[in-house]
Amino acid sequence: xxxxxxxxxxxxxxxxxxxxxxxxxxxxxxxxxxxxxxxxxxxxxxxxxxxxxxxxxxxxxxxxxxxxxxxxxxxxxxxxxxxxxxxxxxxxxxxxxxxxxxxxxxxxxxxxxxxxxxxxxxxxxxxxxxxxxxxxxxxxxxxxxxxxxxxxxxxxxxxxxxxxxxxxxxxxxxxxxxxxxxxxxxxxxxxxxxxxxxxxx
Numbered sequence: 401x402x403x404x405x406x407x408x409x410x411x412x413x414x415x416x417x418x419x420x421x422x423x424x425x426x427x428x429x430x431x432x433x434x435x436x437x438x439x440x441x442x443x444x445x446x447x448x449x450x451x452x453x454x455x456x457x458x459x460x461x462x463x464x465x466x467x468x469x470x471x472x473x474x475x476x477x478x479x480x481x482x483x484x485x486x487x488x489x490x491x492x493x494x495x496x497x498x499x500x501x502x503x504x505x506x507x508x509x510x511x512x513x514x515x516x517x518x519x520x521x522x523x524x525x526x527x528x529x530x531x532x533x534x535x536x537x538x539x540x541x542x543x544x545x546x547x548x549x550x551x552x553x554x555x556x557x558x559x560x561x562x563x564x565x566x567x568x569x570x571x572x573x574x575x576x577x578x579x580x581x582x583x584x585x586x587x588x589x590x591x592x593x594x595x596x597x598x599x600x601x
Contacts, residue, residue: 405445432595440461455469469592503551503553504548508548509542
């Protein structure tokens with residue numbers, strides 16, 4: 401990467417602009433350049449565009465040229481909370497599925513307080529134990545919403561598919577806005593790929 405055109409500018413930005421979205425965007429830029437370099441593409445960073453802007457990464461090999469724009473998008477607090485809760489629950493339910501040799505499917509429901517979550521998981525484990533013991537499917541309703549089905553598994557235990565809760569968010573609009581701005585930025589410069597990273601606030 402030391403000989404890459406534009407590397408000095410990118411390195412300086414990593415040192416001086418510590419805003420989380422800009423920092424992650426620059427790290428994505430380095431990631432894309434590194435992957436391209438590994439495959440022996442010629443790498444250029446921060447190359448001028450016809451409209452006065454710059455590219456993030458330009459990859460060239462023989463007659464093929466790829467332009468890549470890297471973007472980071474911040475998750476809101478509600479999005480972050482729901483995401484963390486969902487993945488924490490999936491990991492816990494996977495452990496229960498393997499412990500009792502069952503399959504767990506359905507909807508997890510919205511994030512709960514630690515006490516309510518502990519009670520919910522306790523009910524789920526009791527139902528998993530019962531399904532494993534007598535072979536009868538068990539249905540458990542969540543404290544607020546959500547519903548899980550637990551069945552005795554004769555093959556591979558697991559937790560598929562599981563659904564989280566829908567969170568009202570403007571993430572779709574924010575993503576469209578980013579892509580629209582990127583499209584305007586690359587007007588008359590040819591098509592560009594976008595490498596998008598999601599960042600927790």
